[in-house]
Amino acid sequence: MSGQKKTIRGGVVTGYGSCRFCGQQATRKVLEDWTQEEKDELVTETCECLEARLYAAEKGQKERAHKRIEMLFGESNGVVTCNVAVLELLHSIINPVCEGNIAAATVDIGNGVKAKINITNKGNIKVGRTKTDTSTYEA
Ligand SMILES: [Zn+2]
Numbered sequence: 001m002s003g004q005k006k007t008i009r010g011g012v013v014t015g016y017g018s019c020r021f022c023g024q025q026a027t028r029k030v031l032e033d034w035t036q037e038e039k040d041e042l043v044t045e046t047c048e049c050l051e052a053r054l055y056a057a058e059k060g061q062k063e064r065a066h067k068r069i070e071m072l073f074g075e076s077n078g079v080v081t082c083n084v085a086v087l088e089l090l091h092s093i094i095n096p097v098c099e100g101n102i103a104a105a106t107v108d109i110g111n112g113v114k115a116k117i118n119i120t121n122k123g124n125i126k127v128g129r130t131k132t133d134t135s136t137y138e139a
Pocket residue numbers: 019020021022023024044047048049050052
């Protein structure tokens with residue numbers, strides 16, 4: 001492991017990783033300080049085997065769901081103010097929904113705003129925000 005790394009530039013090296021599912025090895029351009037686990041992850045994500053492709057699709061979907069949470073409930077959403085604890089809670093719902101442990105979760109954020117995270121029949125994660133206009137109930 002010493003001195004054998006081929007430095008390209010700026011700490012980018014050629015690293016070996018293996019797919020977690022089929023075990024196929026591949027070289028990828030990685031950063032010098034990546035752990036073996038990170039290299040394996042990159043190779044797994046880009047492997048052609050069926051399990052790896054399903055895994056990559058699921059991971060991509062999770063990433064999009066996390067981004068959507070940030071978009072709908074993050075700092076600059078302009079509709080509802082969610083503190084860090086609320087955002088953490090919403091993000092933590094993605095995994096159990098994606099992995100099928102729960103079908104859906106609704107979080108009542110207050111002021112008529114609700115977050116709903118569920119999985120569709122097609123297996124896609126949906127992140128929704130609803131706002132009920134409560135002004136009609138006010139005297
Ligand atoms: Zn594979």
